[in-house]
Amino acid sequence: MSFIRTFNGDIKPEDLGFTYSHEHIVCRPDYWVQRGEDDLLLDDKDKSQKDVEDFKRHGGKTIVDATAIDYGRDVQAVKQISDETGVQIIGTAGFNKSFLWDARVKEELKPIIGDYETYAEWIDKTPINKLTDFVIREVEEGLEGTPLKAGQVKFGTGYNRITPLEEKTLRAVARAHHETKAPVHSHTEAGTMGLEQLELLKSENINLENLSLGHMDRNPDPYYHEQIAKTGAFLSFDGIAKIKYAPESTRIYCILELVKKGYEDQILVSGDTARKTYYKHYDYGLGLEYIIAKWVPRFIDDANRQGFDGEKLIRKFFIENPARCFAFKK
Structure with a gap:
């Protein structure tokens, strides 16, 4: 039996619906506070x-x-939004990447x-066993001493390296x-x-079918993506709308290359919308509506022109694949 854990309790995978697989909603990272990077502070609920x-x-x-x-993070504010x-x-329980760990503990x-x-x-x-126990508590008891339980566990590594603390x-x-x-x-x-x-x-x-790797579109290399997909892991293309890194055509090309090779059941799509300037109601950005309202129709049109069933693929990326990826499999 499997289930998905949300801030409002456990649900059946079929009740997940259309899902963004990697976002940030309310957070005030101390690392960016110390450096005066206001754009990276999502601090208005x-x-x-x-x-x-x-x-x-x-x-x-x-x-x-x-x-x-x-x-x-501000789990109480996010719960109120929900x-x-x-x-x-x-x-999310767990950790980010090492260069952020200069942040002061609240x-x-x-x-x-x-x-x-x-x-x-x-x-x-x-000790590592104590860190493990901490992550377990955040899943089974609640995040930061609240009753709001995590629905996934996370770790991160840096650019072209894995530090001892990240390992x-x-x-x-x-x-x-x-x-x-x-x-x-x-990450x-x-x-x-x-x-x-x-x-x-x-x-x-670890059974790698229980893993999703973030930011795959930041390294738009179809060969690399295929090597990861062969392991059974999910690949998260979560930089949609970030044209400064690559045009949407590049992301769509990489996604469809995986589909051609038979890996359509392992693809997730989201925006990692973590700046004020990405949000519509902070600073006039494209906002959380962009992917579902504008990118999805563009992808369907592009995929259909290339001989794919665009609507079927969108259902996989945003509904069927997240329902499997984010499930606890007891």
Whole structure:
């Protein structure tokens, strides 16, 4: 029996609906606070909520909030948005990537994780089994001492490297997955180190069909994508609308190359919308409505012209594949 865990309880996979697989809704990362990067602070619950309402108005039903503890998440605000909009939210336990760990631990978290000044100090000085226990608690009891349970576990690695602390968190997350059966998500910086992550996860006896790798479109290399897909893992193309990295034609090309090779059941699509300038109601950006309202019709048209069934593929990427990817398989 399988289920999906949301902030409002466990649901059947068939009740997930149209899903964005990687977003950030309300967060105030201390790393960016210290550097005065206001654009990277999604710190207005009401403005974030208006974008979520836009997503719902176009038929969206679920959002995976991929914000981990070290990225300044606000789980109570996100829960309120879920309650007030009716959009289902999946929360995230685990960790991000090492360069963000210079962030200061919020005072209210110190009773939960210990009296550490930074996340790097916490991760470095805490035995791996204790980090594992922490991730398990966030899945089975609740995030940051709340009753809001995580629906996935996450780790991250940097650009073209995996640091010792990142490997430590990867292994802690893998072991928490074995205990909880929560699906696993990974951050890959600019789409790099995905294959290296997979090798480490194999050493922890992880079934890679329970894993999604983020930011695959930041490394638009069809050969690389195929090597990852061969392992059974999900590939998340979650940079939609970020033309500064690549045009949409490049992303669509990479997605359809995977479809041609028979991997259409392993593709996820989202926006990783983590800046004020990406949000419509913060700073006039394209907003959370862009993918469902504009990118989806463009993809269908493009795919159909190339001989694919665009509508069928959209159903897979946003409904059927997330329903399998984010399921706890007990």
